[in-house]
Amino acid sequence: DGGITQSPKYLFxxxxxxxxxxxxxxxxxxxxxxxxxxxxxxxxxIYYSQIxxxxxxxxxxxxxxVSREKKESFPLTVTSAQKNPTAFYLCASRSSGRGYNEQFxxxxxxxxxx
Amino acid sequence: xxxxxxxxxxxxxxEGKNCTLQCNYTVSPFSNLRWYKQDTGRGPxxxxxxxxxENTKSNGRYTATLDADTKQxxxxxxxxxxxxxxxxxxxxxxxxxNKLTFGGGxxxxxxx
Numbered sequence: 001d002g003g004i005t006q007s008p009k010y011l012f013x014x015x016x017x018x019x020x021x022x023x024x025x026x027x028x029x030x031x032x033x034x035x036x037x038x039x040x041x042x043x044x045x046i047y048y049s050q051i052x053x054x055x056x057x058x059x060x061x062x063x064x065x066v067s068r069e070k071k072e073s074f075p076l077t078v079t080s081a082q083k084n085p086t087a088f089y090l091c092a093s094r095s096s097g098r099g100y101n102e103q104f105x106x107x108x109x110x111x112x113x114x
Numbered sequence: 115x116x117x118x119x120x121x122x123x124x125x126x127x128x129e130g131k132n133c134t135l136q137c138n139y140t141v142s143p144f145s146n147l148r149w150y151k152q153d154t155g156r157g158p159x160x161x162x163x164x165x166x167x168e169n170t171k172s173n174g175r176y177t178a179t180l181d182a183d184t185k186q187x188x189x190x191x192x193x194x195x196x197x198x199x200x201x202x203x204x205x206x207x208x209x210x211x212n213k214l215t216f217g218g219g220x221x222x223x224x225x226x
Contacts, residue, residue: 105157
């Protein structure tokens with residue numbers, strides 16, 4: 001099946017710990033994105049990558065880090081510097097071809113800080 | 115500042131009834147507007163995309179409208195089904211850099 005996978009589906013973290021969320025896509029998309037979703041709020045962009053080995057900060061990058069060593073993978077690390085990390089995290093990817101290219105979303109990871 | 119406002123925040127409708135969701139935006143320069151459906155605990159899935167020159171588009175029982183002059187869009191659900199229970203998110207893309215601005219969503223609950 002083609003698509004975007006995220007793991008784990010649920011993640012629990014103790015305060016002070018770093019955790020890494022996985023995002024993999026087999027759609028051959030160049031661009032990948034990480035969003036955070038909080039209840040009643042719109043999705044907010046954390047980081048994005050237009051091409052392998054390059055990524056840019058989004059609107060709320062503080063306390064997060066990413067890497068893009070492979071086209072298919074864009075893991076997100078939530079560091080202990082993120083003061084309020086409990087949220088639903090969504091990964092997306094998009095083709096860089098011409099046109100109004102849709103962002104396809106993964107199923108999400110719900111992170112809870114204990 | 116680019117913003118997307120959706121209303122209502124939530125609504126409850128009886129199965130078989132129609133409903134309309136609203137989206138107002140201030141994104142400029144405008145490129146396109148999408149409506150996404152997001153089931154609880156899942157990622158959003160695109161329902162429709164509308165560009166500047168389009169004022170209505172349908173996808174099954176979902177019909178989206180766009181008024182680019184007043185910067186308003188609506189999503190109409192016809193003959194609602196229990197599976198329509200979800201959050202509906204309005205997303206506007208700016209022409210520069212393909213940056214997306216997301217609305218807060220409308221949570222729809224369809225009751226039998």
